[in-house]
Amino acid sequence: MLNRLQESDIKLLRVFYAVASCNGFTAAEPVLRMQRPNISAAIKKLEERLDLVLCHRGRGGFQMTKEGEVVFQETKRIFNAFDNFVFNLKSLHDDYSGHITLVLMAGLPLSMHLAVSKAVKSTMKKFDDIHVNIQTRLYNEVEHVALSGECHLVVSTYDMVKPESVTFHPIGIETEGRLYCAPTHPLAKYRDTDLPEGVKIGDYPAIGIAGLSSANYIEDETRLSIQTFSDSFDAAMSAIMTGEYIGLLPDYMAKEQGAALGLVPIAKGSLFNFSHELFVMNGKNTRLNPVLRHCIKELSYFISESQK
Template identity: 75%
Template sequence: MLNRLQESDIKLLRVFYAVASCNGFTAAEPVLRMQRPNISAAIKKLEERLDLVLCHRGRGGFQMTKEGEVVFQETKRIFNAFDNFVFNLKSLHDDYSGHITLVLMSSLPLKLSQAVSKAVKSTMQKFDDIHFNIQTRLYNEIEHVALSGECHLVVSSYDMVKPESLVFHPLGVSNTGHLYCHESHPLAKYTGDFPDSVRLEDYASVGITGLSSSNYVNEQQRMAIHTFSDSFESCLSAVLTGNYLGLLPDSLVQSNAQGLGLVAIGGEAFRFNHEFFAINGKNTILNPVLKHCIRELNYFAQQE
């Protein structure tokens, strides 16, 4: 079993990371510039070092084990941190090249996703030899990712008390939404304010893990959360069953659920508004590259 990470282990982990990212040995060959027998030997050696089976390979194709999934996620964090360390080190020498890790909250509005792509393109055009690692995380992971040093910037909403360890750059974009149900639900007829006879606590609702303002908007009538989803997309799927109420962004409903019978209910009493930010940890060095990226994000996010 591995007790201490050595330089040779880092090389083996990079091979595994490429194989897992490419979902197979053959697909990883051009990425690693290695032949399949050498890749297979490296994975076998890593499994021996870790005393774990990381993946199955055979007629059924490539498949990671549960242990392999954990190692893959931890490896991703390690290499993100390495890339960020090298990028920050270069910045101290006024060398603005390398990889920027940008983490996006899942369920971003299309307008903001487009702003991200334009800001990334603008940054890569302005600075030579800059590359972006763009990843998506669930809302309840955002604070940890921003603080851990795994990334340079996070684009997300944030509805909790803002910690002093994070820096928030407003993007001038908000996620507006309402309380939704399926047209088969008993409350579907109440597109305006609920009458006094309606007790929201009598109806099952689905909440979003970690996003308190998407679970409780109206203090007078709190939703009865019977189950939780990890994103707005999975919340939408639960609402479509007709068994749950749920707070959903209007943009998500309009872009993904047209004709599927979703109805906004409860009027403006259950309207929510989440502001989006570019977020970085206070220890992140905001060099000219990152500053430019944040300015461009702000600019393009506010364009019609």
């Protein structure tokens, strides 16, 4: 069992990370510039060091174990931190090259993803030797990744009390949303009318979003009856479409994905309206060198333009 990380372990983890990222030994060969027998031997040695089975390989193809998934995610965190350390160290010498990591909140609309692509392209064009690693995280993880050093910048909405340890750069965009249900739900018949006096929202099970401020579930003296939680708006929409739950969703999701499903805004969309401001975020320990400052400026510009 591994008690202390050695340099040789890091080399083995890089092999595993490449294999897991490529979803197979053969696909990882050109990335690692290693032949399959050598890759297999490295994975076996790592498994012996960790005393864990990380993946299955055979006729059924490559498949990671549950333990392998955990090791992969932790390895990703380590290597992101390494890349960020090197990037920050270079910037102290006015050397703006290397990898920067940009995290997007899961569930952002396609228009914002395209805007992020334009901002990244602009940044890479201005700084020749920059590579951008784009990842997604769940809503309740964005604050942690901004603080942990796993990434340089985060694009996300944020409706909690803002911690002093995170810097927020407003984009000038707010994502609006409201209470939705499936077309099979009893409240769907009130799509175009106000709720009758005897119908109470609190009588219907609702699904919440982990990490979202509880203030979103209270409107005047009415409170949603949260029975379960989801880790993202996407997963919440799936639960809502069972017809068993009502829940809050951003309007862009209802328009882009929910329209084809028949997603229904309850009571003319007048209930539990919310507006969450979109930010580019970074931890106070992140040094905002010219590359990151340019990226923030471009993200703000292109995302704002995409919503006009």
